[in-house]
Amino acid sequence: xxRLIFSLNLPSSHGFNLSPRNHxxxxxxxxxxxxxxxxxxxxxxxxxxxKQEKLVVDNNGxxxxxxxxxxxxxxxxSSSSSTGFPESxxxxxxxxxxxxxxxxxxLLFVSTRLDFGISLKDLTASALPYExxxxxxxxxxxxxxxxWCEVCRxxxxxxxxxxxxxxxxxxxxxxxxxxxxxxxxxDEFGVEGIPHFAFLDREGNEEGNVVGRLPRQYLVExxxxxxxxxxxxxxxxxxxxxxSAESRxxxxxxxxxxxx
Numbered sequence: 001x002x003r004l005i006f007s008l009n010l011p012s013s014h015g016f017n018l019s020p021r022n023h024x025x026x027x028x029x030x031x032x033x034x035x036x037x038x039x040x041x042x043x044x045x046x047x048x049x050x051k052q053e054k055l056v057v058d059n060n061g062x063x064x065x066x067x068x069x070x071x072x073x074x075x076x077x078s079s080s081s082s083t084g085f086p087e088s089x090x091x092x093x094x095x096x097x098x099x100x101x102x103x104x105x106x107l108l109f110v111s112t113r114l115d116f117g118i119s120l121k122d123l124t125a126s127a128l129p130y131e132x133x134x135x136x137x138x139x140x141x142x143x144x145x146x147x148w149c150e151v152c153r154x155x156x157x158x159x160x161x162x163x164x165x166x167x168x169x170x171x172x173x174x175x176x177x178x179x180x181x182x183x184x185x186x187d188e189f190g191v192e193g194i195p196h197f198a199f200l201d202r203e204g205n206e207e208g209n210v211v212g213r214l215p216r217q218y219l220v221e222x223x224x225x226x227x228x229x230x231x232x233x234x235x236x237x238x239x240x241x242x243x244s245a246e247s248r249x250x251x252x253x254x255x256x257x258x259x260x
Contacts, residue, residue, distance in 0.1 A: 118157040120147060124174045126163065130185075133171035134204045139226035140171040144186070144196040146178050149243045151213045152195045158216045162223055169227040177248045186245070193242030199226055199233050208236030 123143075133140045143159065145152040163172045175182045177194055185191075189198050189206065197210045199222050207226070210218050222233040 118160045120145060120153060120156050120174075123156055123160060123163070123172075124176075126160075126167075126172070127174040128171045130173050130175060133173050134200075136171065137202055138169065138171050139202055139229075140173055140200040140204070141223060141226070142173045142175060142185075142189070142198040142200065144175050144177050144182075144189070144191045144194050144198075144245075146176060146194055146243070146248055148247075149194050151241060151243055155195060155213065158219065162216075162219055166223050166227050170223055177245055191245050193239070194245055195242065196245075197222075199223075201226070202229075207233045210235055210238045210240075212240035212242030214238055214240040 128140075130142070133142075143152075159172075175185060177186060177191065189196065189209065193211050195212065197219065199207045199209065201207055208222070210222065218235045218238055222235050225233040
């Protein structure tokens with residue numbers, strides 16, 4: 001029986017240690033068949049590779065299918081280790097959920113701020129003339145405003161919603177401070193900042209006022225008290241951020257019947 005000894009050297013990148021301590025010779029035993037079979041090679045103990053392959057060589061020194069399979073397996077392992085762990089499919093789902101959440105938040109913010117385009121002109125168009133409000137026997141909310149007032153424009157959607165809810169029980173009046181027609185009312189109600197909301201009972205007597213940007217609940221609770229016929233309102237005097245009435249742009253009114 002003939003005995004041939006070959007040394008097998010594999011690259012360390014495939015998980016085999018090239019140090020002399022771990023180097024192992026390859027023993028090949030010749031059999032009666034015209035093929036040579038190799039015993040197993042020892043992998044690097046520090047490597048994560050656990051797969052061992054058999055190398056089969058024929059008489060002509062050609063590499064068999066088993067050899068090609070081993071090379072393909074080692075190459076795939078090297079590619080996988082260089083790229084790290086495969087990306088989890090949950091990351092893609094999380095990105096989509098985050099994108100949908102951001103879009104929903106933006107839509108909510110825009111709808112809250114713009115409220116589908118409600119403006120001061122819409123409030124003025126639906127408001128009741130001041131003289132009529134004082135004579136129909138209903139409590140009244142008078143808002144002193146100006147077209148240039150930023151806070152007035154910002155509160156317009158909330159005021160519109162409250163008006164739609166209570167318009168059958170409470171009058172809503174809009175008085176433009178730029179209109180010289182309302183000079184007497186400005187003095188009577190002591191308007192120094194806008195928006196200025198004056199709450200009047202059924203006889204036209206002022207129960208209290210709210211000035212500037214305040215929580216919507218202040219207006220809702222006061223209007224609800226007027227609609228219920230209560231003798232007082234919960235917020236008789238409250239002041240938030242407002243625009244100074246001294247900045248009003250006084251102009252003459254072409255229509256004497258205008259209540260704006």
